[in-house]
Amino acid sequence: MSPAPSAGRERGLGHGQVRGRVLIIAGSDSGGGAGIQADIKAVTALGGYAATAITALTVQDTVTVHAVHDVPADFVALQMRVVLQDIGADAVKTGMLHRADIIHAVADTLADLAPELPLVVDPVMVAKGGASLLQREAETALREVLIPRATLITPNLPEAEALGGLKIPDAAAMPAAAQALLRLGPKAVLLKGGHLPGDELTDLLVTAHGSDRFEGRRIPSRSTHGTGCTLASAIAAGLAFGQPLNFAVEQARLYLRRAIETAPGLGKGHGPLNHGHTVASR
Numbered sequence: 001m002s003p004a005p006s007a008g009r010e011r012g013l014g015h016g017q018v019r020g021r022v023l024i025i026a027g028s029d030s031g032g033g034a035g036i037q038a039d040i041k042a043v044t045a046l047g048g049y050a051a052t053a054i055t056a057l058t059v060q061d062t063v064t065v066h067a068v069h070d071v072p073a074d075f076v077a078l079q080m081r082v083v084l085q086d087i088g089a090d091a092v093k094t095g096m097l098h099r100a101d102i103i104h105a106v107a108d109t110l111a112d113l114a115p116e117l118p119l120v121v122d123p124v125m126v127a128k129g130g131a132s133l134l135q136r137e138a139e140t141a142l143r144e145v146l147i148p149r150a151t152l153i154t155p156n157l158p159e160a161e162a163l164g165g166l167k168i169p170d171a172a173a174m175p176a177a178a179q180a181l182l183r184l185g186p187k188a189v190l191l192k193g194g195h196l197p198g199d200e201l202t203d204l205l206v207t208a209h210g211s212d213r214f215e216g217r218r219i220p221s222r223s224t225h226g227t228g229c230t231l232a233s234a235i236a237a238g239l240a241f242g243q244p245l246n247f248a249v250e251q252a253r254l255y256l257r258r259a260i261e262t263a264p265g266l267g268k269g270h271g272p273l274n275h276g277h278t279v280a281s282r
Contacts, residue, residue, distance in 0.1 A: 019090050020048035020240045023083055023114075024233060025076070025106055026095030026124070027056040027068075033272030034060070034226030035096060039233040041275030046255065048237040051087055053079035053106075056098045062225055062267030070098065073105040080106065084113045090240035091118040093233050098134060100141040107145045118239040121150040121186070122232035123159045139163070148185030152245065154232045155181065157195040171202050178206040188245055190235075192228070194218075205249055212246050214253055223263030223271035230273060231256045 022043045029035035036052050043050040055076050059067040083089065092114060097103050110119065123142055125134045134142070143163055147153055157168045157177075164180035167173065171193060178191045193202040203214040234255045238248025259273035266272055 018049065019242065020046075020237060021051065021088060021090045022048050022233065022236045022240050023051050023053065023080065023089040023092045024095070024236075025053045025055060025080065025092065025097070026122075026229070027058055027098065028054050029058055029060045029226070031061045031225070031267070031272070033062065033267075033270075034229045038226035038229040038273070038275060039093065039095065042230045042233040042255070042259075043237045045275055045277070046234055046237040048240055049087075050233075051083045051089065053077075053083065055096060055102050058096075061269070062271050063269035068098070071102075073099070073101040076102050077105040077109045080109045081113065084109075089114060089117060090242075091120065091236045093120045093122065093236035094146065095122050095229055095232065096124040096134070097142065097146075098138065100135070100138040103138055103141040103146050107149065110149070115149075118151040118236070119149060120232050120236040120239065121146055121153045122228055123147070123153060123155050123163060124228065125159050125162060143184060150186040151239065152188045152190060152235065153181065153186045154190045154192065154228065154235070156192045156228060160191055168196075171196060174202065174204050175206070175211065178204050178211070182206055182208065190249060192231075194227070203249075203253065205246060207245075212249075214250065216253070216257065219257065219260050221260055221263060222269070223260060223265060223273060225267070225270040225272050227256060227260070227273065230259060230275065 024039040027035045029037050040050040053076050057069040058065050160177050166177045166180050168177045174191050178189045181189045188207045191204045199218045201216050205212040231252050234252035235248050258277050262274040262277045
């Protein structure tokens with residue numbers, strides 16, 4: 001999938017010669033393991049350029065989210081607008097959006113300034129420690145406003161159940177659940193199977209043209225904070241470099257796996273990954 005012409009390409013960084021620019025729209029994690037911080041690290045490690053629009057400030061460590069400070073929706077949109085009009089972007093990734101008005105502002109700004117850019121939507125609903133990161137009324141806006149324009153959505157199983165309305169008790173139920181999510185309008189769904197028990201893990205990538213199954217073994221580690229953010233941002237970086245979707249997913253999964261394997265073991269709860277384990281890879 002090649003990146004489409006983006007806002008600011010003529011006036012932006014490198015006058016159109018630079019690729020790999022990712023605009024990340026997500027919340028900040030004060031612990032540095034997830035959210036905007038993880039996104040920036042992942043995109044940078046993979047050789048891309050990360051710009052951001054911050055949707056919320058969280059007081060967060062490896063154990064839980066202690067507090068959330070909202071950012072006004074118009075301020076989120078303004079962050080997006082100035083980045084797209086000056087630096088430009090080759091792909092967009094969304095994470096924690098938190099409120100319905102932010103989702104509407106993000107969708108409207110993208111429709112205005114970057115309607116053709118690849119968009120990776122990580123439908124962040126609950127933090128690793130269990131805290132809610134998406135208000136209940138915002139689920140409808142996410143489902144009806146943003147997901148239909150996504151190039152790819154990357155739900156875990158609880159998120160997929162909430163969005164698609166189907167229970168996913170085992171790997172055999174994943175294809176039907178992915179198809180239900182595809183009917184919401186995204187071009188592709190990467191359904192992540194990490195919440196299922198057992199050592200064998202399956203992620204399922206589904207498009208209107210078929211599916212790819214990615215399999216692996218569970219890594220025994222408590223350092224899994226920010227895995228969803230990291231994977232989605234790594235995929236967005238691949239798309240920003242013009243990689244085909246299935247290749248971008250494959251490379252992002254390899255990057256994530258190595259980041260877990262070499263994690264520094266910080267914190268008392270679900271620790272952060274080693275985002276800096278690799279150098280630029282295009």
